[in-house]
Amino acid sequence: MAVRMKDIAEDLGVSLVTVSKVLRNKSDVGETTRKRVLQRVRELNYQPNMLARGLASGKSYTIGLIVPDLVHTFFAELAKGVSAGLRKESYQLILASAEEEPELEHQEIEHLLARGVDALLIASCQSSASGFKSLVNSKVPYILIDRLLPKLNAYFVGTDDIAAGRLATEHLIELGRQRIAHIGGKLISTSVGRLNGYKQALAENHIPFRQELVVIRSRLEEAGVQIGSNAMQDLLKLKQRPDAVFCYNDLTAVGAIRCLLNNKLRVPEDVAVIGCGNLRLSGYLEVPLSSIDQSPQQQGEEAANLALSVLAGKHERRAKHLLVEPKLIARDSTIGREGQTA
Amino acid sequence: MAVRMKDIAEDLGVSLVTVSKVLRNKSDVGETTRKRVLQRVRELNYQPNMLARGLASGKSYTIGLIVPDLVHTFFAELAKGVSAGLRKESYQLILASAEEEPELEHQEIEHLLARGVDALLIASCQSSASGFKSLVNSKVPYILIDRLLPKLNAYFVGTDDIAAGRLATEHLIELGRQRIAHIGGKLISTSVGRLNGYKQALAENHIPFRQELVVIRSRLEEAGVQIGSNAMQDLLKLKQRPDAVFCYNDLTAVGAIRCLLNNKLRVPEDVAVIGCGNLRLSGYLEVPLSSIDQSPQQQGEEAANLALSVLAGKHERRAKHLLVEPKLIARDSTIGREGQTA
DNA sequence: TTGTCGTAAATTAACGTTTGCATATTGCCA
DNA sequence: TGGCAATATGCAAACGTTAATTTACGACAA
Numbered sequence: 173m174a175v176r177m178k179d180i181a182e183d184l185g186v187s188l189v190t191v192s193k194v195l196r197n198k199s200d201v202g203e204t205t206r207k208r209v210l211q212r213v214r215e216l217n218y219q220p221n222m223l224a225r226g227l228a229s230g231k232s233y234t235i236g237l238i239v240p241d242l243v244h245t246f247f248a249e250l251a252k253g254v255s256a257g258l259r260k261e262s263y264q265l266i267l268a269s270a271e272e273e274p275e276l277e278h279q280e281i282e283h284l285l286a287r288g289v290d291a292l293l294i295a296s297c298q299s300s301a302s303g304f305k306s307l308v309n310s311k312v313p314y315i316l317i318d319r320l321l322p323k324l325n326a327y328f329v330g331t332d333d334i335a336a337g338r339l340a341t342e343h344l345i346e347l348g349r350q351r352i353a354h355i356g357g358k359l360i361s362t363s364v365g366r367l368n369g370y371k372q373a374l375a376e377n378h379i380p381f382r383q384e385l386v387v388i389r390s391r392l393e394e395a396g397v398q399i400g401s402n403a404m405q406d407l408l409k410l411k412q413r414p415d416a417v418f419c420y421n422d423l424t425a426v427g428a429i430r431c432l433l434n435n436k437l438r439v440p441e442d443v444a445v446i447g448c449g450n451l452r453l454s455g456y457l458e459v460p461l462s463s464i465d466q467s468p469q470q471q472g473e474e475a476a477n478l479a480l481s482v483l484a485g486k487h488e489r490r491a492k493h494l495l496v497e498p499k500l501i502a503r504d505s506t507i508g509r510e511g512q513t514a
Numbered sequence: 515m516a517v518r519m520k521d522i523a524e525d526l527g528v529s530l531v532t533v534s535k536v537l538r539n540k541s542d543v544g545e546t547t548r549k550r551v552l553q554r555v556r557e558l559n560y561q562p563n564m565l566a567r568g569l570a571s572g573k574s575y576t577i578g579l580i581v582p583d584l585v586h587t588f589f590a591e592l593a594k595g596v597s598a599g600l601r602k603e604s605y606q607l608i609l610a611s612a613e614e615e616p617e618l619e620h621q622e623i624e625h626l627l628a629r630g631v632d633a634l635l636i637a638s639c640q641s642s643a644s645g646f647k648s649l650v651n652s653k654v655p656y657i658l659i660d661r662l663l664p665k666l667n668a669y670f671v672g673t674d675d676i677a678a679g680r681l682a683t684e685h686l687i688e689l690g691r692q693r694i695a696h697i698g699g700k701l702i703s704t705s706v707g708r709l710n711g712y713k714q715a716l717a718e719n720h721i722p723f724r725q726e727l728v729v730i731r732s733r734l735e736e737a738g739v740q741i742g743s744n745a746m747q748d749l750l751k752l753k754q755r756p757d758a759v760f761c762y763n764d765l766t767a768v769g770a771i772r773c774l775l776n777n778k779l780r781v782p783e784d785v786a787v788i789g790c791g792n793l794r795l796s797g798y799l800e801v802p803l804s805s806i807d808q809s810p811q812q813q814g815e816e817a818a819n820l821a822l823s824v825l826a827g828k829h830e831r832r833a834k835h836l837l838v839e840p841k842l843i844a845r846d847s848t849i850g851r852e853g854q855t856a
Numbered sequence: 857t858t859g860t861c862g863t864a865a866a867t868t869a870a871c872g873t874t875t876g877c878a879t880a881t882t883g884c885c886a
Numbered sequence: 887t888g889g890c891a892a893t894a895t896g897c898a899a900a901c902g903t904t905a906a907t908t909t910a911c912g913a914c915a916a
Contacts, residue, residue, distance in 0.1 A: 177902070192903070249584070310516070458802075
């Protein structure tokens with residue numbers, strides 16, 4: 173059906189191998205032959221069959237990406253960045269969504285390996301490294317994204333979550349807040365990092381850490397608004413209520429704000445709220461939301477670049493961990509009306 | 515490196531072909547042999563090499579999806595739906611983002627064809643069918659998503675945009691609005707459909723269509739907020755201002771509302787606003803936004819199913835166009851506080 | 857002249873499957 | 887006992903490419 177190298181070779185009376193060499197820019201082919209081949213290639217709009225190429229060469233020019241859930245804009249933007257990063261080197265992206273299920277993630281890893289991906293990028297929803305056994309054995313290079321796994325000495329690209337937690341907390345401290353609460357997530361590295369950043373900022377500013385001001389919940393990614401609201405409700409039950417909250421993500425912050433307003437509290441006058449993730453619409457919410465920007469698209473590109481350079485054998489020169497600096501975006505929910513720009 | 519059928523065959527003292535047959539559930543293999551093979555397959559965690567399989571069989575068990583931009587949650591959710599739909603049949607998804615550039619889209623089509631995808635799903639950013647030449651020639655089945663192209667007798671899955679436009683406009687009419695404006699997009703089928711729905715609703719309710727109440731802008735997908743705000747500003751310059759606006763998408767609506775509030779107008783009392791797309795955060799905005807829900811995830815699954823059934827040779831039974839019914843989601847921006855549920 | 861080298865090309869053998877056809881092996885009936 | 891399905895299995899040739907090895911042909915130096 174499609175044009176093959178063989179067809180071009182026969183048309184021109186040269187060997188198929190010669191055509192192959194021209195297409196891969198090998199040096200040992202004469203200038204005139206090369207021109208003739210390229211000419212014919214263009215005429216027929218020949219595209220090499222990547223399956224055959226992959227089978228013969230052992231490289232598929234394909235990179236796999238597994239994300240927990242595309243609905244979180246973070247991962248969607250990440251995927252976009254990866255795609256853009258790969259395009260420059262004409263690699264292609266095979267995308268799999270694990271739907272936040274470790275077992276599914278494990279299966280997808282197997283499938284992508286069977287597909288012959290040259291490298292694998294994974295924003296894992298596993299909490300242990302056990303699902304990575306065949307990946308590690310396969311010798312296919314892989315890069316963790318966003319979420320770090322303990323026990324796995326892997327390449328990593330992600331947010332500097334400690335810095336994110338610090339940035340958010342320091343911002344609240346600078347605004348004079350003293351009883352700063354945190355609504356955080358469970359298990360995964362991002363939660364831990366942000367919590368640690370929060371603690372560090374408190375310590376450096378000589379504010380005592382109080383266990384009762386920290387509420388840990390799970391499923392903040394999927395049902396953040398609902399859970400954030402509940403968590404805030406719990407915080408309001410304390411004898412002395414917090415005057416600020418640093419939330420694990422923006423959805424959670426939206427929920428927290430909703431809860432505060434329902435309780436006739438003012439944001440930020442009574443309680444300042446900051447999230448993390450800086451969603452596209454965060455600036456247009458009921459109370460425009462202060463947040464920490466994570467540049468997900470940039471992270472995707474960095475991950476793609478790292479993967480490509482590992483494949484090119486340059487991994488010695490590259491650090492194994494690449495942390496993207498988070499940025500503070502201050503809006504009404506912490507600094508009030510005067511700061512509004514929208 | 516990896517386990518091959520050959521290895522399993524040698525271990526068991528049977529032919530490679532027999533193994534192949536077992537794996538593909540061919541009937542002509544004995545029960546005991548079949549069990550032995552499956553046993554060994556499990557022991558070694560064998561995964562068939564999809565590149566080889568694809569080369570030999572001409573089917574890659576791979577479907578390509580090209581979207582204009584993953585940052586629009588519509589397409590991200592769509593991709594998620596497609597991925598879910600394919601997983602059931604253990605097909606995999608190769609994703610490409612065209613970054614809203616027709617030329618890039620054209621290249622990606624070629625690349626995916628070279629990759630041997632069994633079918634192609636395209637939410638096209640082309641305005642003509644010219645970039646589809648090689649696709650049409652290739653005989654690879656393809657399905658347009660969300661955006662219909664004139665001149666191309668293709669399978670299509672998308673929103674019933676006329677119904678969407680009607681639904682939004684009728685809602686405004688039912689609320690007693692008489693001067694209903696529309697901020698719409700350029701060129702692509704979705705804009706045209708929504709505008710037509712708007713016109714139909716007006717006509718059916720004997721409200722005269724006024725050209726000056728329709729503002730057409732481009733780039734509403736990328737820069738909707740900014741452009742929506744400007745467009746609204748223009749509408750406010752009319753001698754007699756509109757009492758309602760139906761916006762092409764939610765971003766545009768957000769911009770429009772921002773503009774109205776800046777002009778000391780109340781939403782919805784002075785001007786009711788409705789968008790389209792029902793973004794995840796639309797219910798938590800400054801003024802919770804009424805919108806038209808398009809069920810993008812469902813659309814993705816439908817598209818995947820359609821593709822799979824076409825591949826299975828069942829295309830006769832399927833209609834070529836599959837329209838997903840939009841749903842009205844009424845919130846404060848049209849019905850005011852009393853309707854609030856959040 | 858012979859031998860050595862360099863360049864340009866061709867030949868052959870992979871890569872791991874599937875596919876069509878051929879060959880064993882069985883059971884059954886006449 | 888021979889013959890014939892029916893059932894199981896295997897062989898060999900694809901699929902379209904790359905990689906390793908070989909050949910052809912001059913040019914050039916000794």
